[in-house]
Amino acid sequence: MSFTANCPICDAAIHLAADTIQGELLECPECGTELEVMSTEPIQLQEAPQEEEDWGE
């Protein structure tokens, strides 16, 4: 059995394995954003924290 959730960034459908656990990191296949599984019941995804980079701003 697997679950489907939507990417909170690009709204793409993401298929998660049945043994997905809270805290797991995964990558959206469409936009490449690294996502964190915040909860499994219900499935809740959130953008994983990223190290900020200085791009001359």
Place this chain on the structure above:
Amino acid sequence: MAEVRVSIVGGSGYTGGELLRLLLFHPRVRLQQVTSERFAGKGVARVHPNLRKVTDLRFVSLDQLQPCDTLFLCLPHGRAMQRLPELLDKAERIIDLSADFRLNDAQRYAAWYGTEHAHPEMLSQFVYGIPELHREAMREARFVSSAGCNATATILGLYPLFKHGMVEMDQTVVEVKGGSSEGGNAPSEATHHPERSNVVRSYRPTLHRHTAEVEQELSIHGPVRVHLSATALGIVRGVLATCHIFLNDDFDEKAIWKVFRETYAEEPFIRIVKEKTGIYRYPEPKLLIGSNYCDIGFEKDPRSRRLVVMSAIDNLMKGAAGQAVQAFNLMHGFAETTALEFPGLHPI
């Protein structure tokens, strides 16, 4: 398996060389002749040295051209329309890579190119050459007119948004940045190495001719006005079109993702490039050198309805020869990606 007999008219330029590189490895093509008045009698590898030991073909003069199945025309702008009548009997299908048959309106042609069209009656017979917009028409077409390189990058970047009617029709600003091969292989003082090297040269701030075809193709729900500027960079290949559009409603980025996904999900040569980490977060032309991909990215300005769309191609590939071979594959019922699978190089 039957082969298609193909000849190239005007094959000594950069576009002709790129077509040769692709067609010589096309499994369904027999490359019959390549013409050049300047180099008639000489081996094509003399002009296109990357083809040494790849082919023994020699250039021939146009008056030696034999009948074939498909002709690619790589003549300078203005020359293809003059030569067309004598070429119609030479091949069942013609793909023109000049600007001569891109516009479907003779008055608009005269306004943008400063001269009357030699054969306005032929304009409606050519299918505009971007497969992502005109795939079905190409399958039945006898004539295809390949799109301009800057126009291709711009149109592919903006087409989903105009198709879905999400854009203010007269507020689009496009800045295209291109390499020196866009200008062809005829030298001038401006292309002399000490002058051309390392430039960031505003060479057409307004009235770039590709504007006409961009407006033609994006006028899906009514007339569109596009404000296009072109800048020459100190690179050889590549185009990056940075397009600023103003959305006509408060669409969020998910809505933009949705229209790009719906429009391009099945397209073999379109990739949405929009990543939050990594070195290449948005489209980068140098990664596309030699490939037929168009990479498209976007970012919504959180302070306004402005959406910035970035679209990158190799001007000689998706912007010319690659696009033409993609059209050729459609016209002949071949797999659309045939001879176009090269993914580019990294690092480069």
